[in-house]
Amino acid sequence: MIDNLDQRLIGRQFVLSQADVTVGATFYGIFYRLHAAEPLHVGDTVKVVQADQHGLTVQVVLAQRGGE
Numbered sequence: 001m002i003d004n005l006d007q008r009l010i011g012r013q014f015v016l017s018q019a020d021v022t023v024g025a026t027f028y029g030i031f032y033r034l035h036a037a038e039p040l041h042v043g044d045t046v047k048v049v050q051a052d053q054h055g056l057t058v059q060v061v062l063a064q065r066g067g068e
Contacts, residue, residue, distance in 0.1 A: 006030075006051035006052075007051060009027055009032075009048045009051055009056060010048050010049065010050065010051060011047065011048065012027075012047070012048045013045055013046065013047045013048075013061060014045070014046065015043060015044070015045050015046075016040055016041065016042055016043065016044045016045075016046060016064075017042065018042050020034060020040075020042075021034075021040050021041065021042055024055065025056065032051075032055045032056045033054065033055030033056070034046075034055060034056055034057075034058055035054065035055055035056065035057045035058070036057065036058050036059065036060065037059075038060055040058070040060070041063065041064055042064065043064025044060050044062065044063050044064050045060070045061050045062035045064075046058035046059060046060055046061060047059050047061050
């Protein structure tokens with residue numbers, strides 16, 4: 001079951017840090033694993049599109065090209 005806090009994250013955009021990419025992201029003191037249909041890179045801007053018991057599914061909205 002997903003609580004309202006998790007649902008409030010849907011639509012949120014953020015820039016990925018090294019920790020986000022390798023370990024996961026923390027919002028409001030809660031750790032979330034990140035999932036995506038495409039590879040994630042440090043510096044990418046992503047948007048949360050789904051929240052479930054497995055973590056957050058994100059979509060890249062602006063890819064960071066400098067580090068590839």
